[in-house]
Amino acid sequence: MSLPPSFLDELRARTRVSAVVGQDVKLIKAGKEYKACCPFHSEKTPSFYVNDEKGFYHCFGCSAHGDAIGYLVDGRGMAFMDAVKELAAKAGMEVPAPDPQAKERAERRACLIDVTEAAADWFREQLDGIDGGAARNYCQGRGLSRATLDKFGIGYAPDAKGKLKKALDRFGVPKLIESGMLTAPEDREPYDRFRGRLMIPIRDPRGRTVAFGGRIIGDGEPKYLNSPDTPLFDKGRQLYNLDLAQQAARKADRIIVVEGYMDVIALDAAGIGEAVAPLGTAVTEAQLQLLWRLSETPILCFDGDAAGQKAAIRAAERALPLLGPQRSLSFVTLPEGQDPDDVVKAGGKAAFEAVLEKAEPLVERLWRHERDASPLNTPEERAGLKQRLFQHAKAIEDQGLAQLYREEWLKRFDALLGRGQQRGQARGGWQKRGGKWTPPPPPASAAARDIARTGIGGPQVAALLRGYALFPAALKDDVETLAELPISDPLLARTRDKLVDAAFSSESLDRDGIATILASDGLGAPSKSLLGFSFTRAGADEMQARQDLGAALGAIAAAAEVETALNEATTRFEAELSDEAFAEQQRLLTAKNEINERLASLSESD
Structure with missing residues (x-):
């Protein structure tokens, strides 16, 4: 039922939250507010406050928050309309008449609850009756006491197609079908949905039976059978018990x-x-x-x-x-x-x-889960792990939390590869010195140092940085990987550092803001690359540009790892002249070619 906002505002104005909460909780006056131990979680020191002037309660321990209506819904498990009616009666207000359709839906639900409650009673009777012997033996074998059976309202559906239908015929077949108690094939008469099963009532938060789960006695499939979705029951929106x-x-x-x-x-x-x-x-x-x-x-x-x-x-x-x-x-x-x-x-x-x-x-x-999902023997496999983790972080809508998840996983990734000590403790190894984010120390091996010194292809990096300047929202997802790229060209490296610094410092990440940040150091936007990537054009589709940016960055980052491994494999082959070392060198050469092809596939011809 939809109520006018003006009515709800008047109801809240006439209701003191402390009077409602105080029925369940001992409130202590604290200035203009009341305080108490929170009714929503266990605590010894009061962190729950009620403010009648502002019309709400709030717990600083568990963040429970709401008004008088919300307290009855969350604290006592009442339905919204029941909470409104109770408060309105105490405030001397008349609840507006529902529209005909809403009234009809409410009445229909009430009738169906009568059906499911009657079915629950009947199932409990059958458990103790002549037909319930096997079910009682099953319960005994599972160690279910009488007290447990009564607490959860467990019953039994006899293995017959029409016993429940006959027992509840006073409700009529249409309501028995609508409540899920009968199944109605097109070519046959409706019959009992649950047969030969231990019956477990499913209750709403107020304790009213709205559906059932049936566990088969003995062998058979399905082992468990639930009520279908009905006007009372939506299996994706309710929890058992x-x-x-x-x-x-x-x-x-x-x-x-x-x-x-x-x-x-x-x-x-x-x-x-x-x-x-x-x-x-x-x-x-x-x-x-x-x-x-x-x-x-x-x-x-x-x-x-x-x-x-x-x-x-x-x-x-x-x-x-x-x-x-x-x-x-x-x-x-x-x-x-x-x-x-x-x-x-x-x-x-x-x-x-x-x-x-x-x-x-x-x-x-x-x-x-992601670490153990596949081997991590090759640079490509390790790059895949990082990509999967960052995709998970990207799914988090709270951007501050997403950033923390990326940092945590990057730290673990570095430790897994044995380079955690080299990267330091802040933001994937980058640290702020003199107001500027500075990169981590270069990798330790001679081959890796060579990569850090010479960097990777200038044109690709220039295209990449132009893309992030034109579509700076992508920086939120890719900043850690971008920060780690070894770039030899001083101007491109300074541009990258500016972009990274802006992302880490939560500065403006719109296109104009990025242009201002870059221009402040005399850098301007990166020169337009001759490479025809979608993200080097300001008018490109943003979704496609961001997708291509991430793919290009992943390929370029993987290229750096492959190049490092290839230099090491070449050095090993020259020293050993073994078949194994040669095979590893050739595998890495193939991987390098595949990465180049991947980058080429992202480029478009004008």
Whole structure:
């Protein structure tokens, strides 16, 4: 239902936030504000403040923030309209009548909830009935106590096509189909969707049953069957057990994501109630937002098999654009072949807590994944690793955080190649001296020193620098790689240094601003290259130009590494005259030619 902004503004004006929050939290007067220990996370020193004059609450510990309506929604799990109605009643205001369509949708949802709640009751009855023997034996074998069965509302769907349909015939077939309780093939009569399965209710944050997960008893496929998406249920926007876990999560100051229903139930039985699970899909953006309401760094706990690790990486990549100073993830990998149930059965709660203590931050998990994704024996393979890492950093929309991720991964990359000590500690080895960013010391080997002295092709570098001057937004993504290029031409090197300094110092990165920065040192824009790259023309399509810039920079950077390795291989061959040394020299010559061809393919003929 859409409410007029004027109504909501009046409602907020008539409502004291402290009166709403004070029903749940003991508030202490602190000047014009109130303070308390935060109800959204566990703390001993108050960092939660309520300001009636400004009409909001804010926690400086977990960043929880909102008005009176928001507190009822986030703090008590109320639906938005229910929160509005409760506050309006206390303020003596009448909620505007909904438009007919919104009213119809609300009534339809209410009717469907009646159906799913009735189905949940019926499934629980069947578990204790004549047909539920096999299901009861299964529960006993899984160690599910009566208290656990009752807490999670677990039931049983008999292996028959029409028993639920008959039991709930008072609702009518259309509502049973719409709620997901019946399936309706085109050529047959509708029949029970769930048959011969242990039934696990899926509840919304208010604890109302909106869908089900069914676990087959014995052998068969699919092992788990979920309700379809309905007006009540969107599997990508809900989390299993969120209704019970949110209070436990705030008390424990953490939220744990596991793979399935039974993992959640097993952890709860072991005394870890702050666990939730996605509903048959990879963790979605909407689910991440739900998790971040409860914890700054949700812990994702996946099985150690290939499927579990693939799910972990998908979740990490999906989270990247949403990351912020108080929003991240950490990851736990269980021993291969074990799930949370196995861990707690073998060692109880303490064993699982020990696993959680080894959680990896997102930055570490992605680094390890990309580092181990392929061999790193050749310059091309190492360049590929750097490119993949920088692509991940590029996905982070918070530019300050993206820069920190690039710096962290570049530091690890340098350490992996044994050159971390040479590069120093700041920005990939560049350090600011006398108000100017200066490059790191040259590489140690004789061949590498030769590359640093002679540099790489002047025309290509000139084209590259012209591209970054014309399309300076690309510097945010490529500055570390650009900073490392060994450039022998003094004017081009000074131009590069100016561009890098601007990017590192967060100065203006628009085209006019870059021109001003370069002109201030008498450099001007780089001379136009005779090479026909798209990015050397001011009127080129920006997306294509930026894409070609990144590809050209990667090729030129790889050329420098290949040239270094080729000089070393040539020196080794001259000393050894061995077949192995000759083969390595020829492989690197081939790689050098391939890089030149890659650069040529980016050039356009006018």
